[in-house]
Amino acid sequence: MQTMQQNPEKIELISEKDLKEKLYENLKQHHLPDYLLYAGSEGAKNWLTLNGSENFPVARGLKELLREKVEEIGRFIPSCMNLVSLGVGNGEKERILLEKLVQKSSPSYYAIDISSKLVDSALETVRDLPVKKTGIVGFIEELGVLKNYWRPPVLFCILGNTFCNYEPDFILKLVRENLDSGDIFLFDAHILPGAEGSEAAKAASRSVLGTYASRENALFNMYPLIHYGMALEDFDFELLLSHVDSRIGTLYRTRKTMNILKETSLELDSGTVTFKEGDIIGMGFTYKYTYDQIIAFLNICEFDVLRTFLSEDRTNVIILAKKRT
């Protein structure tokens, strides 16, 4: 009961001002990395709108799968585990997991995100649960620092398809280096059903483009440019699906750019950025793996798969893994 009344602790390793400075520095270099789309109150609000939108079913499908499988997942989690979530968003999926964990013990919960507002929202989502809550505003990439704030063993979660926004070698190395041998890695992915090159995979890759090229997703991606003064007709949002080579063969990856159609200046807090006609602003990406490709990557990056949970239509998967020792 006492834990329920305890105020959550919040640690801010990066401030809104730092993020605004990063936006300026990145735009000067013609980059708009995805993490900047979630920054500030508007970024958090835009993500929550997209997340709830009918035309963007990615995160919702993964939440439904988690809800369906949580009973089974719970059986794999030892009772003393705390929960860490990287890129927590509004923490709805973590609530589903915590409701299971509190049946066995009194876990500590560490909600981590680059967006201070989303950390607040994640803490609010579990306000009534009897867990000790810590919010941390920081970069996934700084996992070595973040790790100092939690108490192992942990159920270490990267949910909502966030795993697919990173180079597989990079994210798996980062996770491997920072997990202890008793920790469990839980992540989810929106995947291509069937083998690479199969008709099912080709059809799914076309629908991937439909999802990411939807109006809602385009608006989410364009927001920082619009907010700082660019007119809609001054640029094009382009999203392509490309093939990239990897250690396990060819993979599908989205490629997002903003193509500038007319000279425009943006007035940011840190200074002015000017774009010329023909400039291209590079953005983040999402990998679209098949199930076999993810498993192959886990294997070569020295993870043992404990259990996988596939949705009936095989387009969503949840994976429990451990680092191989």
Ligand SMILES: C[S@@+](CC[C@H](N)C(=O)[O-])C[C@H]1O[C@@H](n2cnc3c(N)ncnc32)[C@H](O)[C@@H]1O
């Ligand atoms: C695709 S959303 C998923 C959110 C949530 N896990 C869900 O399932 O709804 C990605 C989340 O990761 C956060 N994020 C993106 N890049 C980040 C980074 N480099 N460091 C920390 N958080 C980041 C975003 O703010 C956002 O909340």
